[in-house]
Amino acid sequence: MSQFRALAGVLRSGGRRCLQLSGGGGGGGGGGGPAGRSGSMGSARSCSAGPVVPTAVNSSSSSSSSYVEEMYFAWLEDHKNVHESWDSFFRHASAASGGADRKPPSTLLQGRAGHQTPSMVVEDHLAVHTLIRAYQIRGHHVAQLDPLGILEADLDCFVPSDLITTIDKLGFYGLDESDLDKTFRLPSTTFIGGEETSLPLREIIRRLETSYCGHVGVEFMFINNVEQCQWIRGKFETPGAMRFTSAEKRTLLARLVRSTRFEDFLARKWSSEKRFGLEGCEVLIPALKMIIDCSSAAGIDSVIMGMPHRGRLNVLANVIRKDLDQIFCQFDPKLEAADEGSGDVKYHLGMYHERINRETEKNITLSLMANPSHLEAVDPVVQGKAKAEQFYRGDAQGKKVMSILIHGDAAFAGQGVVYETFHLSELPSYTTHGTVHVVVNNQIGFTTDPRVARSSPYPTDVARVVNAPIFHVNGDDPEAVMHVCRVAAEWRSTFNKDVVIDLVSYRRFGHNEMDEPMFTQPLMYKQIRRQEHVLKKYSEKLISEGVVTLQEFEEEVAKYDKICEEAYTSSKDEKISQIRHWLDSPWPDFFTADGEPKSMSCPPTGLEEEVLQRIGLTASSVPLEDFNIHPGVSRILRSRSELVKARQVDWALGEYMAFGSLLREGVHVRLSGQDVERGTFSHRHHVLHDQEVDRHFCIPMNHLWSDQAPYTVCNSSLSEYGVLGFELGFAMASPNALVLWEAQFGDFHNTAQCIIDQFISPGQAKWVRNNGIVLLLPHGMEGMGPEHSSARPERFLQMSKDDPDRFPEFSGDFEVHQLFDCNWVVVNCSTPANFCHMLRRQILLPFRKPLIVFTPKSLLRHPDARSSFDELSKGPEQVKRVIFCTGKVYYELARERKVLNLEGEVAIVRLEQISPFPFDLVKAEVERFSNAELVWCQEEHKNMGYYDYVRPRFLTVVANQKPIWYVGRDPAAAPATGNKSTHLNELKRFMDAAFNLNIFQGRNF
Ligand SMILES: Cc1ncc(C[n+]2csc(CCOP(=O)(O)OP(=O)(O)O)c2C)c(N)n1
């Protein structure tokens, strides 16, 4: 028996080799057996050249036995004529048959021919199961994905030998042609049988090739969830899964007409304008519409989208349904801008539209977020906005609101924020319960080929980390595209997980319409010029199927062309561009109908004693019974309680007072960032952990009042770019929320620089969109080295837009007007009371501005950095020097002044809000100390911090009549030293300068 099994094994190896040789190659060997792999098979090769090897036989026994006999006689001539596996086999066989040399071994082949033994049956079935699995796992590598037929979507033209694209690879599985008509029972892990439970091998292969090696490549077998894998198999394997009704095909054709003719129209009218057209991937429009239709049918009524430049105008026109004349007028160079702000180019603008979905007759709101050129930066912003909408609508499972992200292939693979965004997708406080990603994979990024643009086989591999299925599809097969879109939408509504559609397509023109692609991709573009348009191909297909007539098709085209022409005519009446009409996140109840603030005043930010007491009590206790907290946390709560009794707040309590009071007023507060729940510096403790019970938490802030708004505090993934973008998006959804992002140390915000530079600082100027996001950036020179010291105030101040040289007029509510005019507010509070007021003002203002707060580290526990309740509920004039400063350095100055006993000589004034510059308050202080010299003191280096920002503004206040002297660290390249003693020496040096009253005498300014 053991010999027979060995025989079967050897035979199969030999049979495979035989078929491969006769079939003329195709993809190399591998994995068969020693006979199949050998490169020194003199006799096997001579076999293939001679007539002894049959190419197609009905009986495996006849083919195998004659083959074995050939081998046998070759072996008899010289044992070295055959591969060593044959040699070994024949030695064993002849030994078993009593060493009868020269006796043909054909009797040993009988079992293969007529009656298979049970073990062979099992082996054959196992082989078929393995084969089915191979298609499921790697069929996508051989799918016909590239419409141009010249590139491999997986960047690899090698077809692995276990993939059955031609019949001659059967041998890998120990099968041969004779097995093709045998019927095999289908395993439960395939759906190719439909109602049938077994099929002939030939049909099994045909169906698998249809499902996995056609125009769709399904990448999903890495998903470690059986139910999900089964679901996907069912969607792609079930016979007829990809069938469409005539009505569906006609809708698809009509959508393709719109998509194609829109680009044609723009190209005709504005042939020399950049528009980043969709030509080559026109199928994107019907694809998005299919996703939206299916999602609407599943109950979604709000879709938030983010996308880059390519095809954006088309999406606005044909998916969101922005009025065409509004789009066309953007091409008019004489169009005047009506809004404040500087605006943005047309292919960056956003849009918000409520409409009826024609397929489902249900209401749907579609919004496309405005975005900068910075590719993929909008991804987390879209997610944050979607999460917020879900949160405010109580849509805990994402059944009403969803997000769709559209990507370019090069950017999807290359930009790290894509990865950061994927990593938010399953986190409880950040999940949007599944995003549909669509990659416009035109197989190029500007002038760069995929093979030098990424190291992964597909541009979509980044999605594998979150177990998202990836559907690659040939963009020139519109029905295949519709099928994957339908499945993707159903996947999202069934499992609420991310899914990726890789639309493999091409870019018909250059990167933009002015660009010459032949410089760099000559062969690709020769092929592209020959490539028939997808609309032509698909219309011909439907005409030949009798689904539409040529006349109907031409009428559809003419109808849309007419719509475009009419819109073009009326677009000429548009003389003024209103960016306001492109707003992606309107707040209709917050502003007047014209989008203006309802008032221009800010109510007082102070708090009643009773409210302070209530919040103080909650902040220092555990509202849940039988909850075991850590003794260290107990101690912290006790000391809080002492402070409250003394009617005082430290930094953490000041924050508590701000958050708690806003929650009481119905304002949702969300604090997100790395380790924010406890606080990096262990000062906050907003989430208490039961020391006995796993995952048993208490958030006292949610136990303040029964009718309060909810408080969300969430530790984030270790990301800045992704998480800050997310929170910015969250803050877009509602003005009635205080959304804060805290950097672990302010230094780390620079990995989110793009969100700050592209969205936060200029967001309102570009997109007339208010945003009240708060950035908490721990900052301070405390000898912690170059990367734990500076939140780079100078950068924020440099981007503040208030004019240093213009002394403003103080009329009416100057403070509010000044805040209204600025692009953001930059503060460095020195007391907990001011911190609390600042946060409350953020919400009480009648408009929203980003707020940048440099927050303290050592001050969190500084005994002097406390405020009395009195500061929360509602100066000698003959000094020689006034030192203006901001933040923590005040405490160092105050200490030094006390030590030197210079209180009568030197006044210290703190600027809590740095930008917009409080000209009015500074002027009052300067006038109060009119005979004193003015000093700006900062702990940061001279080329950093605040000096460059405040200096010209002080000079404007004093009308250039007086200098403002600098005291602080010298200019430097790194923000802080890594050496403790250097740090202290620097501090001592500038403290000495601050209190040396003669130091500036005789100096010119
Ligand atoms: C972060 C960033 N880096 C560089 C660019 C410049 N840029 C604009 S489009 C583009 C190519 C994008 O290729 P792909 O993502 O494949 O989109 P496609 O243009 O092919 O649709 C580049 C490099 C940019 N806009 N953003």
Ligand SMILES: [Mg+2]
């Ligand atoms: Mg591309």
